[in-house]
Amino acid sequence: MQGLGPMLALVFVLVISWVLSPFAAALSTNYYDHTCPEVESIITRVVKKAMMNDKTVPAALLRMHFHDCFIRGCDGSVLLNSTAKNKAEKDGRRNISLHAFYVIDHAKKELESQCPGVVSCADILALVARDAVALSGGPSWNVPKGRKDGRISKATETVRLPDPTFNISQLQQSFSERGLSLEDLVALSGGHTLGFAHCSSFQNRIHNFNSTHDVDPSLQPSFAASLRKVCPMHNKVRSAGSGLDSSAITFDNIYYKRILLGKSIFSSDEALSTATTTKALVSKFANSQEEFYTAFVKSMIKMSSISGSGQEIRLNCRVVN
Incomplete structure (x- = not known):
């Protein structure tokens, strides 16, 4: 793992008024100052404790927030459990590997004991995502708050999430539909500096790539060989895969260096260089x-401010009131 120099470890606390989009006007960084002043310290404490027991937590929380915002806006719909009559987002094909929902549960339990019925699950998601980045060596920022929790969650809607096989045109369309620019696309893709990818998500690049090449020619040959060794053609080890970059538990810019070296994991990562x-x-x-x-930071605030159709403050993040 590569360390961070003093300058690179600098934590940015940025003023956010200049990046909030018009549809996020109702959000405010001081939203809970009077109703639940300890909200951020409580959540940070919960995230720290979870990280001590599981190094995959930061990547899981950051991805969870992204997947929430990209479906119905940032309304906590990804947290809802399926019911007998409805299969929820978390059980959709592209969300099946989401985990660490217990971190949200623990944070919600703590907050309900301190300030019952005040803090939304959607705001908890935005705050744990920020903490996941900051506690992994990345920047911090003031999170705008005041989201409400949605009551609708459908697994069928997860097909709208960007796929790791997307090309640059598909990525641009997906992000622009949510009011996000090309710079937002590239900046937010940097979240892939954290985490792990299962073989199934990049199998298309290392086996039967196309009629001419078995392996994606944009992959650096020795790196491709290492991926093929971990993920053989008929891999039966469900847990097999690769870290998304060489420092997969540290938030840094190595992800971008690896794209330029032909060592990105997903087709969607490589697409950024096309x-x-x-x-x-x-x-x-x-x-x-x-x-x-x-x-x-600018793009995270913009994405996490995508307006949802939330109407309530859930007392339990897994079920509607």
């Missing part, structure tokens, strides 16, 4: 971790 605009951003972030941190 268009002039996005490749220039990849290069900028690879050369400057500070530039990446600044862009990531």
Whole structure:
């Protein structure tokens, strides 16, 4: 694992008023100052404790927040359990590997004991995502709060999530539909600096790539060989896979360096190097971790402010009131 220098470890606490989109006008960084002033310290404590027991927690929480916002806006719908009459988002094909929901449960339990019926599950998700990044060596930021929890969650809607096999046109369309720019796309993709990918999510690049190549020619040969060794053609080890970059529990800019070296994991990662605009951003972030941190914070605030159709403050994040 590569360490962070003093400058690169700098935690950015950024003013957010200049990045909030018009549809997020109701959100405020001081939303709970009077109704639940300890909300952030309580949540941070819960996330720290979970990280001590499981190093995969930060990546899981960051991904969970992203998957929540990309379906119905940031309304906590990804947290709802399926019922006899409805299969919820968390049980959709593209969400089946989401985990660490217990962290949200623990945070909600603590908050309900301190300030019952006040803090939404959607806000908890936004806050744990920020803590996941900051506690992994990345930047911190003031999270705008005031989201309400949604009452609708459908597994069928998870097909709208960006897929790891997407090309640059598909990625751009997916992000633009949510009001996110190409810079947001490249910056938010940097979240792949944390986490682990199962073989199934990049099998398309290392076996039967196309009629001409068995392996994606954009992959660096020795790296491709290492992936094929871990994930053979008929892999039967469900837990097999690869870290998303060489420092997969540290939030840094190595992800971008690896794209330029032909060592990205997903097709969607490699896709960022196939268009002039996005490749220039990849290069900028690879050369400057500070530039990446600044862009990531701006884009995270923008994404986490996508308006949902929430109507309530859930007392239990897994079920509607």
